Amino acid sequence: MIRKSRFYSKMIFKILKKEVVNQDDYRASYNEVASTYQDWIAQMGRFTDRIIKPAILLNKTTSRVPVRVLDFACGTGYISRKVIEMDLPCEITAVDISERMLEHCADLSDKGVKLVNMEGGAFLNETKETFDVILCGWALPYFQHKVLLKQFREKLSEGGVVGVIANSKGTLHKMEEIFLRVMAENPGNVRKPMNIALQLPKGTEGLECWFRYHGFVPVEIDEGEVTFSFDTPEDLLAWLNQTGALAGTMQIFDNYEKVKRDILREIKKEKYRERHYEINHKYVYGIFRNGGVNGEHA
Numbered sequence: 001m002i003r004k005s006r007f008y009s010k011m012i013f014k015i016l017k018k019e020v021v022n023q024d025d026y027r028a029s030y031n032e033v034a035s036t037y038q039d040w041i042a043q044m045g046r047f048t049d050r051i052i053k054p055a056i057l058l059n060k061t062t063s064r065v066p067v068r069v070l071d072f073a074c075g076t077g078y079i080s081r082k083v084i085e086m087d088l089p090c091e092i093t094a095v096d097i098s099e100r101m102l103e104h105c106a107d108l109s110d111k112g113v114k115l116v117n118m119e120g121g122a123f124l125n126e127t128k129e130t131f132d133v134i135l136c137g138w139a140l141p142y143f144q145h146k147v148l149l150k151q152f153r154e155k156l157s158e159g160g161v162v163g164v165i166a167n168s169k170g171t172l173h174k175m176e177e178i179f180l181r182v183m184a185e186n187p188g189n190v191r192k193p194m195n196i197a198l199q200l201p202k203g204t205e206g207l208e209c210w211f212r213y214h215g216f217v218p219v220e221i222d223e224g225e226v227t228f229s230f231d232t233p234e235d236l237l238a239w240l241n242q243t244g245a246l247a248g249t250m251q252i253f254d255n256y257e258k259v260k261r262d263i264l265r266e267i268k269k270e271k272y273r274e275r276h277y278e279i280n281h282k283y284v285y286g287i288f289r290n291g292g293v294n295g296e297h298a
């Protein structure tokens with residue numbers, strides 16, 4: 001008991017000192033998963049499609065041609081590729097922190113997409129450009145939403161739109177507890193904790209609240225959940241690691257291989273349902289127009 005409370009005090013201390021999994025760790029994680037990230041796209045891309053709509057790209061409010069699109073935290077370029085397929089007059093800029101993910105966007109460069117390998121927040125601070133449409137797929141929790149949405153607002157043209165899809169609270173049910181338990185059991189192996197859970201929106205209400213606060217008006221918001229089943233705990237963990245769903249978690253530990261057995265043991269205990277091991281991905285998406293008044297909701 002004393003050992004456990006000493007561990008949690010140490011973790012809180014590290015969080016206060018901002019010794020947590022950070023942008024460099026996420027970059028390293030996505031460099032690792034770049035070659036397997038297509039597994040995520042194959043299963044989850046159909047949900048991303050909900051924010052890539054011709055009506056949004058043919059933005060009547062800004063009435064600019066070509067429409068300037070920012071694919072923010074573009075990864076391997078799924079969103080940019082979909083936009084190009086729509087064959088609309090667009091000028092696309094795609095930004096990502098991971099050079100390995102961007103290597104998979106080489107075909108997009110040939111199609112006129114401007115690729116930028118840069119931390120997203122730094123890009124938004126430095127760019128002199130503005131955009132009519134910002135699309136951000138599955139990356140919101142890697143940023144402090146209060147800072148990011150303010151930056152989006154500043155870089156959007158009047159009447160411009162933002163489309164986001166992100167994991168929401170309740171996703172990867174029990175995985176946070178599993179990691180905390182394994183960390184508490186292996187305190188000497190813990191390099192730094194992770195606080196990404198604080199950046200997950202609470203469903204549609206949470207997402208709307210975040211955006212309204214920054215002066216965005218909702219056009220469309222919805223949420224959903226999908227569950228995947230695996231034959232073994234190893235298969236489930238491999239899916240989470242290879243798709244980036246657990247990005248940053250390896251960096252929690254000095255030696256991940258040493259704790260992997262404990263993680264698998266906990267998955268076996270917590271995730272078993274009717275002869276399979278199940279994991280849920282809960283998500284929320286929204287399309288928001290720039291044009292409201294700042295601070296409508298706290």
Ligand SMILES: C[S@@+](CC[C@H](N)C(=O)[O-])C[C@H]1O[C@@H](n2cnc3c(N)ncnc32)[C@H](O)[C@@H]1O
Pocket residue numbers: 023026027030041048072073074075076077078079095096097098101118119120121136137138139142244
């Ligand atoms: C789950 S992937 C999503 C990729 C793409 N948007 C999609 O829908 O497939 C998350 C992406 O966010 C990027 N990312 C994470 N933190 C970032 C940051 N601070 N700045 C820029 N990109 C970041 C990662 O490198 C990764 O490519």
